[in-house]
Amino acid sequence: QKEVEQNSGPLSVPEGAIASLNCTYSDRGSQSFFWYRQYSGKSPELIMSIYSNGDKEDGRFTAQLNKASQYVSLLIRDSQPSDSATYLCAVLFGGGSYIPTFGRGTSLIVHP
Amino acid sequence: SAVISQKPSRDICQRGTSLTIQCQVDSQVTMMFWYRQQPGQSLTLIATANQGSEATYESGFVIDKFPISRPNLTFSTLTVSNMSPEDSSIYLCSVTDREGTIKLFFGSGTQLSVL
Numbered sequence: 036q037k038e039v040e041q042n043s044g045p046l047s048v049p050e051g052a053i054a055s056l057n058c059t060y061s062d063r064g065s066q067s068f069f070w071y072r073q074y075s076g077k078s079p080e081l082i083m084s085i086y087s088n089g090d091k092e093d094g095r096f097t098a099q100l101n102k103a104s105q106y107v108s109l110l111i112r113d114s115q116p117s118d119s120a121t122y123l124c125a126v127l128f129g130g131g132s133y134i135p136t137f138g139r140g141t142s143l144i145v146h147p
Numbered sequence: 148s149a150v151i152s153q154k155p156s157r158d159i160c161q162r163g164t165s166l167t168i169q170c171q172v173d174s175q176v177t178m179m180f181w182y183r184q185q186p187g188q189s190l191t192l193i194a195t196a197n198q199g200s201e202a203t204y205e206s207g208f209v210i211d212k213f214p215i216s217r218p219n220l221t222f223s224t225l226t227v228s229n230m231s232p233e234d235s236s237i238y239l240c241s242v243t244d245r246e247g248t249i250k251l252f253f254g255s256g257t258q259l260s261v262l
Contacts, residue, residue, distance in 0.1 A: 067249055078239055078253040079190070081148075123189065127249055134180065135251060139189040 037062045037128045041138035048145055054111040056122050056141050061105070064129025068100055068107045071123040073140065079123055083109060114145040149174050153240050153254035160230055160261050167226045168257045170240030175220035180251070181213070182239040190239065196223040230261045 038061045048054045056070075067086050071079035085091045085098040085107065097110040107126075111118055121142050125135035150173040160166050170179065179196040194202040194215055202215035217223040227234050240254035 069250070076258070078237075078256040081250060081252060084250060125251070133178075133249055134192060134195070135249065137190040 037136060039124055039126050039136050039138035041122075041124050041141045043139055043141060045142040045144050048114050048143070050114060050116060050145055050147050052114050052145075054114045054118065054143055054145065056109040056111075056124075056143065057106060058108065058124030058126075058138055059106045060124075060126045060128075062126070062128040062130075063102070063105060065102075065105075065126050066129060067127035067135070068098070069125040069127075069135060070096075070098060070107075070109045071125060071137075073121045073123060075120070111143075114143075116145050116147055119143055119145050148250075148252045149176055149242055151240060151242060151252060151254035153257055155257055156255060157258035158260070160259065162231055162261060164230055165226055165228045166230065166259060167224050168238055168240070170223045170225070170254055172221045172242055176242040177220075178243045179217060179223045180241040181215060181223070181225045182241055182253075184237040184239060184256075186236075193225070193238075196225075227259065230259075232261045235259055235261045 040059045070083040072082050073079045083098040085100045088100050088102055091098045095112045099108045121140040123140040124138040127135045152171045154169050181193040182190045184190050192205050193208045194204040196202050196215050196217040198217045214226045238257045241251045
């Protein structure tokens, strides 16, 4: 069974801090990794994609991928209350799959 | 990314009835999908909507319960048939981006409550 695991949280951080969200996956052959943000009552919004080992930065967001350890993380610097949402990790498994598998998401709360 | 319009945005339905959800994209897209998100859960893929042919359903989902149409490359419908309270969920239309890569983008969703 190919799985994507996330801690459901909630993860609570103070405003201005770094929020670290983690995701592990079961398939060593996975190639593509995505982070979505979902506000309560809204649909998921793609915020980051990463395909190779290392870090990828986009504004306050940094995605980190370690294929050997089979984890991908999302760092949010200078967290703002507006970052409070559920963050979904999605992984495109190997073997010819063309549809990502989603984790359950981590709820992030940024308090003033 | 494509602009994806989904309607209705929410509905409250009676047990045993059916609801059809529409998904309209502002440009032609290669692939369209329908997802379900039950309360507190992640996204579950219902089916891939195939243009001009029958949809491809995931395990646990059947055509009689979730008939899907896709008459062209910009439009699809999902019907939730003979509804029960267990069908109360958010239903999401999703498409790949214009380049046909595997990045998924989502419509605004339909919040369905079945009484």
